Every structure is written in C-alpha cells, then in structure tokens.
Amino acid sequence: MNDDSEMMPVQDSRGIRARCMQELRLFFVALQFFSRMTVPRWVGFDPQWLQHALRYFPAVGILVALITALVYIVATLLWPQPVAVLLSTIAGIYLTGAFHEDGFADTCDGFGGGTTPERVLEIMKDSRVGAYGAIGIMLMLLLKVTTLNSLSPPAVVAALLIAHPLSRWMASVLVWRMDYAKMNGKAKPIAQQMSNPEFGIATCIVLLPVLVIGFLTSWIAWEGIVVGALLAGMASFWLARLFQHRIGGYTGDCLGAVQQVAEVAFYLGVLTAIAY
Template sequence: MHQLRLFFTALQFFTRLPIPRWVGFDPAWLNQASRYFPLVGVVVAAIACGVYAVAIWFLPTPVAAVLSTAAGIYATGAFHEDGFADMCDGFGGGMTPERVLEIMKDSRIGAYGAIGTICMLGLKLTALSALPPLAAIGALLIAHPLSRLMATALIWRLDYARAEGKAKPLAQKMGNGEFLFAAITVAVPVLAVLQLRWLPSNALLYGLPAANIATLWLARKCVRRIGGYTGDCLGAVQQVTEVTFYLCALASLHP
C-alpha cells in the first residue's frame, strides 16, 4: 500500500489526473516517489497514444500529432513545458547564478522562453507527423518514460540549487536502487515496442545515446550556471530528451 501511495503521489505531483482520496499527501513521500516518475511517463504516454490512435482513423497524421501532444500537455498541465520555458528565460537572460534563479522563479514568460517553446513544440510536432502511425505510437510509448528517467538522473546525481522551491522535497539524494527501479520501468515499454516491431532497433541505438548526451550537456550547464538543478531544469531535460528521441526515431527510418 505504501508503494501504491508513492506512485499516486508522483502522479498527483506531475499530472492533473485525479487520484483516490485515501492516498492522502505527505511532502516527505515526494522524495521516495522519485522512482515512479518514469511510470508516470507511461501513463501520460498511454493517454497521448490513445488520442493519436483514435484521431489517426479519421484525420490526417499532422492533426493526430497535434491532438496527441495537446492531450499530453493537458494531462500534465504543461508542467514540463513551463519548466523548459523558464530555463530558456533564466539561462538566456541571466548573467549571474542569482539572476538566473530570479528569472526562472518569475511566472511571466520572456522572449527566450516563448521562442524556445515554439521551436521545441514545432520540432516535436513535425517529427511526430513525419513518422508512420505505428512508429509514432511506439516513439510516444518510449520517449515519455525515457525522458522522465533522464530528468530523474539529475535528482540522482546533482544537488538542488535553491534553498527552497516547489521541487525541494524531490531534492534529497536518490539511491542507486531507486534509480535502477526507475530504469527497469522504462525497459518494459522499450521491450514491448521492439517486440511488436513498431520501431526498428536502430531507433534505440540512436535514441538512447542521444538522450544521454543531451542530459549530460544540460546537466553540465545547470552545474556551471547555478550550481545544481531546479524543478525547471527537470522539465527542460524532460522536454529536450523527449524531442531528441522523436528525431532519432525518425532518423532510424530514413537512413
């Protein structure tokens, strides 16, 4: 029951989906719930895939991609997109760590955030639209949990950069066993997609190293600019690695 509570705690924090009342809430559970973040990605992927699968029967592929992406954004409340925009604004406009953190805390979106979000969403929608239907569904099923695993890696390896913040309860050190559990969660949809042959194995050969490289690059930026990570950094890593996997899936089909 405690593990089920931890999963629902992660689902409550990262999505707008309703959870049973008996679960309750304790901020201390958030740190323990970090192992379930990729599983939350599986839930979001299932919603996005369901919308895509229905839409593709009646509408062109680009429209299905837009509706699928919109469903994922609605389910999460644009939680990760907001973090990506804030990181673009902070890292683009701040010259000192204090100023970067101050800008990232501001709820208003600036030029860097707006331009970055438009480019990121445009790239994501273009890549999904160019994929065949089954490949797009397979890419969604892998990219959502994988990208959340990459964000979880920052919790596992880096320090939290703020004294306080919305993600502060997540900032306690994550154990190796917890991260391994999170990685196994990602392996399940990966193996399922490969077994069903919705994506070629090259998609993984390209996508996994590329996602890791993108994560290392962003993590290095975070450490250099603000001395660690914030919740916005987690959202940025999730968004960047998600779209990175879509591009790699597309590249695997167009040698």
C-alpha cells in the same frame, strides 16, 4: 510452537501487503504531483513522500504515453496525420498541466537572460514568460510535432510509448547524481538525492516499454530505439553540464527542461535512424 509458526506467515503477509500499499501510494503521489490526473482520496499527500515517489516518475510517463498514443490512434481514424499528432501533443500537455513545458520555458528565460547564478535563478522563479521562454517553447513544440508527423503511424505510437518514460528517467538522473541549486522552490521536496535502489526501480520501469516494443512488436527497429536513446542521453548530459556550470546544480525547472529536450531528442533519433 505451532501457534508461533502459524503467526509468522500471517505477519509476513500483512507486511508484504502494507509494503505493496505504500508503493502504490508513492505511485499515486508521483501521479498527483507530475500530472493533473485525479488519485484516490485515501492516498493523501505528504511532501516527504515525494522524494521517494520520484522512483515512479517514469511510470507516470508510461501512463501519459498510453493516453497520448490512444488519442493519436483514434484521431488517425478521423483526421490526417498532422492533426492526429497535434491532438496527441495537446492531450499530453493537458494531462500534465504543461508542468514540464513551463519548466522548459522558465529555463530558457533564466539561462538566456541571466549572467550570474543568482540572476538566472531569480529569472526562473518569475512566473512571467519572457521572450526566450516564449520563443523556446514555441520552437520546441513545433519541432516535436513536425518530427512525429514525419514518422509512420506505428513508429509514432512506439516513439510515444518509449520517449515519455525515458525522458522522465533522464530527468530523474539529475536528482540521483546532482545537487539542488537553491533552498526553496517547487522541486524542494525531491531535492534530496535518490538512493541507488530507488534509481534502480526507475530504471527497471523505463526498460519495460523498451523491451516490450523492441522484442514484441515491429513498430520500430532497434536501431531507432538505440539512436533515439543515445541522442536523448547526449542532450540530457549537455544540459546537466550546463546547469552545473551556470548555477551549481538543478532546479525543478531544469528537470522539466531535461524532460522536454530528451523527449524531442528521442523523436529526432528515431527519425534519423529511419532516414538513414
């Protein structure tokens, strides 16, 4: 009897340790897929893991935000604000391998040049960037840099730390609630809908920087956070409706487009709250 009772805590401890290691593995899988940052070799990769790793998409955003914010802070010590903002933006693009920017550009090309669902998907699959994509990504980056440059340094840091995970959470909403629009593509491994508990984990992760910045700092007022989140949500909802109407669901490029639009929409919301 005593032997059995002594074995149970050991088994429970091993089970908890294994569960924690699996969750850590899923985080690294998300980091490996959604960025160009290196991960430990023991992580490995299985396409089936990616579906469950999506719960840590906002966590990848937090890590990207911390690095871009650090680049911005260091750059402000050496150069004017516009240069610091631009260097921070470049750092974010480098860290993610322009993964989301590429998705936004492909979405602009597909929905700008396609008239049928089949044609939209065909254009989005083309690796070449057309006029809609080139103009769209240029204007998106210009709007992002200009908006951040209009904020105070503390507000820039706060906006980065919230917008990156929040915009990725907005993209994960599409996976949670919508169907995948085609049978193959770079997002197919995550094409299965997220479960409610997985989406709950993603939601808790994105709330972390919001609560920390909102309650523990004075870098940005709650009005800015709320208005930014509302504007990001409205933009994401509009895109989701567009995707559903035009192609019957989402693709990997659509997720990238939502991330980019939601990010810049949050910055615009913060600026709106400060200006008025």
